[in-house]
Structure formats: C-alpha cells, structure tokens
Amino acid sequence: MQCIAGSTQENVMADLIGPIQNTNYLKSAIARLYGEDDDLIIIGLTGRTGSGCSTVAKLLQSNKKDIRHSLYSGSNPSTNDKRKERILLRHFDATWAPFLLIQVRAVITTFLLDQTNELAISYFQDQNILTDPEKKTAFCEILDDLRKHYHAIQNKDKNFDAKIYYTVYLPTRCETLKSILGESEFVQLYQKIGKNIRLSGDPYKTVLVEGRFFTLAERVNEIIKSLRVSENKKKRTYIVIDAIRNPLEAVFFQDRYASFFLMAVSAPEFDRQSRLRKKKYSEADISFIDTIEYTPKDLDNTQYYSVQDIQACLQRADLYVSNPNVSNRVTEFHQLANQIIKFISLIRRPGIVTPSAVERCMQIAYTAKLNSGCISRQVGAAVTDKNYSIRSIGWNDAPHGHVPCNLRNREDLSHGSDTGAYSNYEKSDVKYLNYFTESSKRFIEIPEEGRNNAFCFKSEYNVFKNEKNQVHTRSLHAEENAFLQMAKYGSTGIEGGLLFTTASPCELCAKKAYQLGITQIYYIDPYPGIALEHILMGGSMNPDLILFSGAIGRAFHTLYSPIVAYKDELKAITS
Numbered sequence: 001m002q003c004i005a006g007s008t009q010e011n012v013m014a015d016l017i018g019p020i021q022n023t024n025y026l027k028s029a030i031a032r033l034y035g036e037d038d039d040l041i042i043i044g045l046t047g048r049t050g051s052g053c054s055t056v057a058k059l060l061q062s063n064k065k066d067i068r069h070s071l072y073s074g075s076n077p078s079t080n081d082k083r084k085e086r087i088l089l090r091h092f093d094a095t096w097a098p099f100l101l102i103q104v105r106a107v108i109t110t111f112l113l114d115q116t117n118e119l120a121i122s123y124f125q126d127q128n129i130l131t132d133p134e135k136k137t138a139f140c141e142i143l144d145d146l147r148k149h150y151h152a153i154q155n156k157d158k159n160f161d162a163k164i165y166y167t168v169y170l171p172t173r174c175e176t177l178k179s180i181l182g183e184s185e186f187v188q189l190y191q192k193i194g195k196n197i198r199l200s201g202d203p204y205k206t207v208l209v210e211g212r213f214f215t216l217a218e219r220v221n222e223i224i225k226s227l228r229v230s231e232n233k234k235k236r237t238y239i240v241i242d243a244i245r246n247p248l249e250a251v252f253f254q255d256r257y258a259s260f261f262l263m264a265v266s267a268p269e270f271d272r273q274s275r276l277r278k279k280k281y282s283e284a285d286i287s288f289i290d291t292i293e294y295t296p297k298d299l300d301n302t303q304y305y306s307v308q309d310i311q312a313c314l315q316r317a318d319l320y321v322s323n324p325n326v327s328n329r330v331t332e333f334h335q336l337a338n339q340i341i342k343f344i345s346l347i348r349r350p351g352i353v354t355p356s357a358v359e360r361c362m363q364i365a366y367t368a369k370l371n372s373g374c375i376s377r378q379v380g381a382a383v384t385d386k387n388y389s390i391r392s393i394g395w396n397d398a399p400h401g402h403v404p405c406n407l408r409n410r411e412d413l414s415h416g417s418d419t420g421a422y423s424n425y426e427k428s429d430v431k432y433l434n435y436f437t438e439s440s441k442r443f444i445e446i447p448e449e450g451r452n453n454a455f456c457f458k459s460e461y462n463v464f465k466n467e468k469n470q471v472h473t474r475s476l477h478a479e480e481n482a483f484l485q486m487a488k489y490g491s492t493g494i495e496g497g498l499l500f501t502t503a504s505p506c507e508l509c510a511k512k513a514y515q516l517g518i519t520q521i522y523y524i525d526p527y528p529g530i531a532l533e534h535i536l537m538g539g540s541m542n543p544d545l546i547l548f549s550g551a552i553g554r555a556f557h558t559l560y561s562p563i564v565a566y567k568d569e570l571k572a573i574t575s
Contacts, residue, residue, distance in 0.1 A: 039236040040259045041347055042224065043099065044250060045243040046313040047265035049187060049289050050272040052323035052336070056265050057242040059333065059340050060099040064092070069337035084353040085338070091345040091352055099238040100163065100227055103171040104245070105190050107220055110170075111203040112193075113147040123204045129189055135180050142180075146173055162226045184285040191292050191308060198246065217252040245293070247312035254316075261347065261555055264317035266524075266547050271325040314525045315377070315502075318555030319343055322547040339549050343559070346551070351562030357388040358500075358522060359550035365478075365500045366552040368393040373404020374475050375454050381478035381501045383486065383494060386519070391491055394482030398474045405474065410440040410453040426457070435464045470506075478502070479509040483516060498522065500548075513543065520544045 043060065045053040059067060071092070072085040112120055117140045124130040130139055149169065152160040178186040193203045194216065201212035220241060228237055244250050244262065253260045267275075276286050293310045321339050326332050345352055355363070361382050369380025372395040379396045398404050403421040412418040413426060414437050426432065439460060446453045458473040476484070479501055486494060495517030499505070504523035505513055513521060521543050551559045562569075 039238075039348070040228070040257070041099075041238045041344070042241065042253065042257050042260040043239070043319075044241045044253055044260060044262045045265060046245060046250065046262060046310065046317060047243065047267075048272060048293055048310050050276045051265045051267045052321075053243040053265045055323065055333070056263070056321060056336065056340065057099075057101055057103075057240050059337055060238075060240045060344075061101050063098055064096040067096075067337050067341070068331075068333055069341060070331065070334035071338055071341065081356070087353055088342055088345050091349060092341045095348060096341075096344075097236060097238060099240040100167045101171055102166065102220060102223055102227075102239060102241045103174065104194075104216070104220065104241065104243055106166070106170040106174045107216065107223065108190055108194050108197065108203070109143075109146065109174055109177070110150060110219065111197055112143060113150045115203070117143055119204055124189075127189065127192065129185060130181065139177060139180050142173055142177055146170065162229075166223050166227065183279050184281050188285070188288060191289075194245075194308070213248065214252055217249040221253075221256070244313060245308040245310060247309055247316050250313055250316045259347075261319050261343075262313070262317045263319040263321060263343070264314045264524075265321045265323055266314070267323045267325070268545075268547065271323075274325065311525060318553045319551050320524060320548050322549040324547065343551070346559035350559055351566065355556065355560050356550060358548065359552065359556065361388055361390070361498070361500045362502070362522060362524075362548055362550060363552050363556045364390060364393060365502050366556075368395045369478065369502050371395045371397065372475075372478070373397050373406040375405050376456055376459075377503075379478040379501065379503045381482045381499065383482045383518075384498045384500070385494065386496050386498065388498065391494055391497065392482045392485040394476075394478045394480070394485060396475045396478045397481065399476060402474065405456060406452070406454050408454055410436075410443060410455050411447065414440055432461070432464055436460060439463070477506060477509050479505050480512060483509075483512050494518070499543075502552075504545075514541070517541070518543050520546060522546050522548050524548050 045056055047053045069089075069092075071089040072082040073089055074082075074086075077083045077086055120143065121130070121136065121140070124136075130136050146169075149160055149165055153162050153165055181189065196203050196206055197216045198213050199205070200207055200209040201215040202209075224239060227239060241253075244253070250262050254262065273286060276289075281289075293308045321336065321343075323336055326335070342353075361384055365380040365382040367380065368382065369378040372378035372380070374396050377396070381394045382390060383392045383394075384390050408421050409418070413422050414433075416427075419427065426436075440453075440455075443453055443455075458470070461472045462468055479499060482499075485491075496519050497517070498520045499513055499518045500522045501524070503525045505521065523545065524547075
C-alpha cells in the first residue's frame with residue numbers, strides 16, 4: 001500500500017510540476033514574443049505642412065499625466081466602442097512610455113555643422129535669405145554652439161550625452177533658428193537644403209550625384225542606432241521621426257525595421273491652410289509649399305526622386321491620423337490623443353481590441369486596390385449600406401474585357417505581337433504608331449533588366465497630341481467601378497450608404513456618389529481638383545466627408561492579429 005501510495009504521490013507531484021513548468025515556459029515565451037525585455041517601436045510621421053505632424057510628435061513625447069484624451073473611463077459603457085475605449089485606457093494607464101524625438105529638420109542641420117559657416121552664409125546670400133546682419137550673426141552663433149557639441153559626440157566624448165543632444169538639445173536650438181528666420185522662410189530654406197542632400201549628399205550642391213539619395217535617411221538611421229546604444233538594448237526604446245517626406249525614405253525604414261510604422265497625419269484642406277495663415281504664411285508661401293510637397297512630379301526630371309512627395313508618402317502609410325480643427329479649446333487634442341493611444345496600445349499588444357467598422361471597410365478597399373492594373377496609381381473603393389455591410393468593391397482599371405496596362409508591352413505594340421491587347425486605333429493610326437515607336441526607344445533597356453515594358457496610353461497620347469486631358473485614360477476609376485458593379489449585377493438601392501476610397505473621389509465620381517445618395521465618404525488622400533468643394537458641398541443633400549483614421553495594409557494585420565490566443569495569454573499570466 002505504501003508503495004502504491006508513494007507511487008500515487010509521485011504521479012500527483014509530476015502532474016502538478018508539469019503544468020507549472022509548461023505555464024512558466026509559456027509565460028516567458030509570451031513575454032519574449034511581446035518584446036517586454038527588448039522593445040523597439042519607430043513611428044515615422046508624414047503629412048503636409050500644417051497637417052499636425054509636430055503636434056502628434058509632441059503627444060508621443062509626452063508623459064502619461066500630460067496627455068489629454070476622452071477615452072471612456074466609466075463603469076457602465078453603453079456601446080461596444082466605449083468598451084473598447086475602456087480596454088485601451090487600462091492598457092495606456094499601465095504601460096505608456098514617452099517617445100524620443102528625431103526631428104528631420106534637426107538632422108538636416110547636422111549637415112550644416114559638417115561644413116563651415118562661411119559656406120552657409122554664401123548659400124543663404126544666393127537664396128536671398130538671412131540678409132539682416134544681426135540675424136546672420138545670431139544664426140552663426142547657434143551653429144557654432146551646435147557644432148561644438150556635435151563634434152564632441154562624433155569623437156565619442158563621454159561628457160556629452162548623444163540621446164540628450166539629438167532628441168532635446170538639437171531640436172530646441174533648431175526652433176531658435178526657425179524663430180530667427182521666421183517660420184515660412186525657415187521651411188522653404190530647409191526644403192531646399194533637404195532636396196540638395198538627397199541629390200548630392202551636400203546641403204549646398206544641386207548637382208545629382210549617383211548613390212547619394214539615401215544620405216539623409218542613413219544619418220537618421222545612425223542616430224536611431226546611437227539611441228539604442230544610449231538607452232541600452234535591454235530597455236524599451238520608442239522613437240518618433242518628425243517627419244518623413246519622401247516615399248523612398250519611408251521604404252528605407254520599412255525594409256530595415258519590422259517595428260517601423262509610417263503614420264500619416266491629415267487635416268481637411270481648409271483647416272490646414274487656416275493654420276498656416278495663423279502662423280503668418282502668405283498666400284504665396286502656401287502656394288510655394290504646396291507646389292513642393294503635393295504637385296505631381298515630372299518623371300523625366302532628374303530631380304524627381306529627390307524632392308518631397310507627400311502624396312506618395314500618404315499612399316505608403318499604414319497608420320492614418322485625422323486632425324481637423326476643433327472649436328472647443330478644452331477638448332482640442334482629445335480625439336488626436338485617442339487615436340495615438342489606440343495605435344500604440346495595439347502595436348505593443350496586437351489584438352487587444354478588434355478593428356472598427358470603418359477600418360474593416362477601408363481595409364477591404366485597400367485590398368481591392370491591389371487588383372488594379374494601373375501603372376500610375378492604384379486606388380480601391382468599397383460601397384456599404386448604412387450598417388457597414390459591403391455592397392460592392394472596385395479598383396481603377398481598364399473595363400472588363402480590356403487588357404490592363406500592366407500586362408501590355410511596348411515591344412508588342414511596336415512589333416505587332418499580342419494584337420488582342422491593343423485597340424484598333426493603337427494598331428492602325430500611322431502617325432500615332434510612328435510617334436510611339438520613336439518614344440519607346442528611350443525605354444529599350446527595361447526588358448534587359450527582366451521588367452515588363454508597360455506604358456500608360458493616356459500619357460503617351462497626351463504628349464502625342466500636346467494635351468493634358470484625363471478623358472484619354474483607359475481606366476475606370478475605383479469608385480466608378482464599384483458603382484457599376486451594383487448596376488451590373490442587380491444590387492439593391494444604396495441610398496443612405498457609405499463610400500470608402502483609398503484616395504478621394506474626382507469630380508465625375510463625386511457626382512455619381514451624390515446621385516446615388518451616399519451619405520458619408522471616408523477618404524485618405526484628397527484628389528487634386530474641386531470635387532469636394534464644388535460637387536460634394538454644392539447642394540442640399542451634401543454627404544459628410546470624413547478623413548480616415550485607422551490602420552490598413554500591413555499594419556492592419558500586424559495590429560489586429562494576436563501573437564498568441566488571448567485565453568492562453570491570460571492563463572500564463574495568472575498561473
């Protein structure tokens with residue numbers, strides 16, 4: 001009996017120890033998976049001047065007690081959205097940590113520190129900037145001060161803290177430089193210097209030097225690495241980059257860091273411009289900045305990839321923050337803070353809440369755009385009823401039965417191959433064919449690199465006719481395609497429904513949405529035209545125009561896919 005009893009006791013102990021060991025193993029594994037011992041988050045901000053990138057950066061740098069939000073904190077939530085807010089608030093209260101700031105304009109200043117003040121003054125004179133002698137002296141004194149500390153850090157002087165210098169001292173002194181020049185003049189100057197750095201690697205040279213495009217991004221990356229060393233790699237490091245304004249620089253960081261997220265900050269155009277006017281920007285200043293940041297770029301220009309392209313950055317983003325003006329000063333940054341808290345909580349604890357209905361529908365539109373055969377820009381759209389139930393999706397593409405542009409080839413048209421992919425006009429108009437064959441000579445190296453030598457008919461035809469006419473496009477717009485799907489397959493009426501688009505509707509699509517009785521339009525990127533003000537705000541049944549806020553694309557899956565089942569996580573924590 002004793003043997004039996006002893007054996008039974010050993011079995012019981014083994015049964016007890018086994019689960020404990022398994023639970024401890026799971027607990028440590030979960031801690032490692034969620035990065036509790038070695039956590040790096042990098043948020044790259046992007047957005048047009050006046051949209052609020054700096055405001056978001058300040059929120060991310062703030063201590064918990066200084067962040068004003070309106071997340072639900074009561075004990076009797078009336079909706080599931082409020083229940084989600086309560087969960088996010090608990091996580092925020094328990095885990096929030098301020099971010100370190102890397103300010104891109106401060107990083108641009110370090111390139112001025114690499115060279116003498118005399119070169120800076122000479123460049124400023126050429127640009128007709130900093131002509132006042134007193135301002136010039138003050139500007140040079142600040143550069144001298146920054147240069148002394150900068151060189152000490154470069155020489156690994158232990159008396160100088162790299163983290164404090166790059167995240168506090170340098171940005172603060174750059175604010176002083178801005179106050180000396182004035183906001184508008186400072187922004188315009190640094191846009192030019194940033195462009196020069198991307199072109200040549202030198203703040204004062206405007207000549208293209210091969211291989212120097214990523215000079216600015218590489219310096220930002222060096223600072224990230226130094227901050228990791230400064231913070232100690234065993235500690236959490238949260239970094240916000242204010243701001244990324246070229247899409248290839250966004251790709252640079254997206255490819256290097258799994259923990260990098262590009263966050264687009266947008267504001268309605270009227271709100272954005274009113275903020276700039278309050279900061280004493282003239283109409284000419286606003287026009288200049290918008291031309292630099294948001295005008296479609298000429299691909300034939302050698303400087304195409306060196307300039308700022310906010311529109312392309314917005315398309316690359318995976319997190320979107322809406323920052324409209326708020327009339328009530330008491331609640332001014334509450335909604336902005338709510339969005340930031342949600343994103344950071346989900347980055348740290350994926351799946352802590354589920355997506356909003358708006359995010360779910362925009363993600364469907366985002367996925368739809370990947371079907372587009374347009375080689376200029378992919379756009380997706382989704383139409384729902386008032387309860388967010390999907391009625392149709394669409395993407396910009398050639399009509400069904402036509403061959404998409406990305407599957408057509410210059411050599412095929414020139415040599416008479418794959419004839420079914422081309423229209424009778426393209427195959428038979430002698431003048432156009434002669435022009436097209438001559439135009440195609442500059443693309444002769446593309447097939448040698450294994451790429452399909454696709455082309456845009458609209459672009460080619462507009463050059464041939466010396467026109468700029470959108471009507472020559474082969475593609476249906478995404479919203480138009482979604483609307484036609486409902487008509488084609490006999491959908492029920494959509495009056496009172498919602499439209500989600502990864503861009504925003506042009507004048508033609510806006511009229512169709514209005515006629516269908518769409519009541520809300522969620523959009524990401526304002527279309528360059530008068531559709532919003534002229535069509536969608538021009539009648540007695542105007543739909544609500546709502547800038548999208550949420551996660552889409554890669555971030556949608558990253559933020560909303562739990563690393564382990566939540567039940568298993570709870571079991572590991574409580575055991």
